[in-house]
Amino acid sequence: MTRMTRRGATVELAISSALAALGVTRNEVEVKVIDQGKKGFLGFGAKEAEVTVTIKHVDEPSVPEKAVTPEVATIESKEEIVVESISPAMQKQTPVEEFSDELAVKETEQYLLQIAQGMGIEDIQVSHEIDGKYVNYQLESAKAALLIGKRGQTLNALQQLSQLITNKSSDQFKVVRVDVGDYRERREQSLEQLADRMADKAVRTGRKVQLEPMPSYERKVIHHTLSNRLDIETYSEGKDPFRYLVIESIR
Structure with a gap:
């Protein structure tokens, strides 16, 4: 997938959600803001921000026709390359996507650190605790109020995005909880x-x-x-x- 439209409580959270789903960084994409959204009043009339994130195309050197052999036929599209006939030797060299709780937690903690730093929170500390299918992330900062937001809206958005990122790499479904102090x-x-x-x-x-x-x-x-x-x-x-x-x- 090269393009994704996402919504979020803010433009930045919508962009972060799309980046996490696409598995890319900010400098690898072009962002188009469809709707800035609005906060509403006392919880009413609020509207989510909406953005479209498109992965930038990178020109690759062309492959001479003689390099394509009859034994390996490929079908190419914008989203994937399907190899219909691959030798056993080639299969062994194919990278396998990793799935583990350790990797999932590491990626999520790194994501939370990046988001907090993007909000100007430099003293952020992230810890975690795994209890079966539950993963609890604890955030600590002198600027805790920024991480929580009005009635916990920012914290809830961070929890929703962390749920997506954790389950992207975990080997089984996890229920994620993100907390700041005892909020x-x-x-x-x-x-x-x-x-x-x-x-x-x-x-x-x-x-x-x-x-x-x-x-x-x-x-x-x-x-x-x-x-x-x-x-x-x-x-x-x-x-x-x-x-x-x-x-x-x-x-």
Whole structure:
């Protein structure tokens, strides 16, 4: 693939997502910004940025026709070269793409370092912990607020991109969590308190309460917190990234 269109919370995050998927660096591509996106107000009216990233073409020396032998027939396209007949000796020389948890974590940590440095965060430190199918990346910096962003939007974007990069090279599917300090824990406590307040409001007024758009794992925190209440029900509406949760009284 030589061209990819991606969206993200910001133009830079959209570009980084495309670079990770294409497996190239910034100086190897041309970037066209389709939509700058907008932040919205209080979580509403937000719009993702959209970019198209195209790999630059590199001219290669032509191969004389006599170098092509009948024994090896190839079909060439812009995206791949398919070899229909390859000798056993040639097969042994074919490079094999590596897949391992160690490689996946190393690439993801390097990516997080590059993104943070691109944001002007030079003191960034990245560590990780693997627990079965779960990989937890911990970020440390004096500029933690920049990594978190408003209501965790920047941190959520970093987590989504890290999920893609980790699973690109891991030998089995991994669930990725990216945290800065104890932000995730504090955010979950805040969501639990919000859930109780909004549920009480729905019961008291008899009207539906619509929360702001949240990523799926935050909506799950709300669902789980209110799962034992018999006086309300919760459900999600809309499409990501603007999917939101509704609390409704059932009295």
